[in-house]
Amino acid sequence: MHYDAIVVGLGAVGAATLCQLALRGARVLGIDRFAPPHDQGSSHGESRITRLALGEGEAYAPLVQRSHALWRDLETRTGRQLMTTTGGLVLGPRDSAFLGRTIGCAQRFGIAHELLDAAVLRARFPQFALRGDELGYCEPTAGFVRPEEAIAAQLDVARAAGATVQTGTPVLALASAGDGVRVRTAGASHTTDRVLVAAGAWLPGFLADQGLADGLPPLQICRQTMHWFDTGAAAADFAPGRFPVFIWAWGEGEGESLYGFPATDMAAPALKVAGEQTLQTTTPEQIDRQVQPAESQALYRERVAARFPQIAGRVLRARACMYTVAPGSRFAIDTLPGLPAVLFASACSGHGFKHSAGLGESLAEQLLGRRTTCDLGPFAVAG
Incomplete structure (x- = not known):
């Protein structure tokens, strides 16, 4: 069968793109080697921070703003709870570069926020044991997205809109087929006008195996770990409504920061x-x-111990995931020089999930030859 577009990889970006392609009436196929949502890649672990002001760069702000609207639309369509607004804190010394860029982004885009000194922070959020030199950026619209629920919701909507989804199916090869592309799996061969490869950590190896990695930036796959600590008698203090999502950088080097979430399961509350x-x-x-x-x-x-003295150190669970990191921790979105009908969208360098719904919408529009809602130009490899 011939498709308007095929999406390879159905994690955060791939599921979002497939969903938006199907909603636009395209004949689409989504393929994944696993059965998403799954715990093998980058899009698992119950929660991902979302915030509108971004220390990573102002080019990302339109994507997350659009994503917030799309998460709410998906909630209406599916009845799933995808995004929880808790408020968010970015904490650091007053001269923190990341904090400064966050504040600058909020000011440029008119994002509601407060700047809190250490005294106000202690009064409002006594869970944090501060040094006293911190400045806090407080954003009331920040919160978290449930990655597994979000991926499942987008795949449900895609299927309902007519998309074909094949899971447990590795893609073996991409090849030119006239003006389009042939996509080969172990059991089938499909042709399509355009392909999106959103394979996350598998992208470098997948393209290298086929001699298609020319033009791909150097990507590093980095193991990350997530940890859930029992809140014990302090459960109420770490519940949504009392405790925000946060990013706390007390220095500029690796090992000098921490991010976290309020308890998402009050039956077994954990930080x-x-x-x-x-x-x-x-x-x-x-x-x-x-x-x-x-x-x-x-x-x-x-x-953790010195910064959250109410947390005693009992671990309820821990998980590993992967970041696919491009130079400068940028996004990398471009066409393959050897196959211009193939678009790749990796890596998101560890800060992609909050943007994925909006990114998927604009990728779908680009694949269909339409004007994109958000400008993807800043994320081109040569950009």
Whole structure:
């Protein structure tokens, strides 16, 4: 069968793109080697922070603004709860570069916010044990998105709108077919006008195996860990409404930051926290997906204990995931030089889920030759 578009990889970006293609009446096929939502890649772990003002760069702001609207539309269509507004804090020293860019983004785009000094922060959020030199950016519309629910909702909407979804099906090859592309799996061969490859951490190996990696920026696959610490008797203090999502950077180096979430399951309330690392790399085939207790205890000892004294250190669970990191922690979205009908959308460098609904919409529009709602030009490899 011939399709208007085929999407390879149905995680955050791929599921969003497939959904938006189907809603626009396109004949579309989505293919994934697993059965999304799954826990093998980057789009799992119960929650992802969403915020409108972005220290990562102002070019991303239109994507997350559009994503918020699309999450609410998906909630209406499916009856699923996808996005929870809790308010959000970005904390750091007054000279923090990330904090400064966040404030600048909020000012440019008219995003409602407050700037709180340490005294006000202590009064409003006593859960945080501050040094006293912090400045807090407080955004009332920030919160978290449920990644597994969001992916499932988008695939449900895509199927209902006529999309074909094949899971448990690795794509083996892409090849030119006239003005379009032939996509081969173990059991079938499909032709299409356009392809989106949104394979996340599998993208570099997938394209390299076929000799199609020319033009792809160097991508690093970095293992990350997420940890849920029992809130114990302080459960009410860490519940949504009392506790925000947060990003806390007390320095500029690796190991000098932490981000986290209020409890999402009050039957087993936990403070979910994580750091980021980009010094050690892995592959999807080699990654250790088991998080050892020693890893959780090291994070607690080095970053959590002194900053959240109500948290005693009992770990309820921990998970590993992957970042696919491009130079400068940018997004990387472009066509393949050897196959111009193939568009790739990776990596999101660890900050993509909040943007994925809006990104999927604009990718769908680009695949269909239409004007995009959000400008994707800043994320081109040569951009």
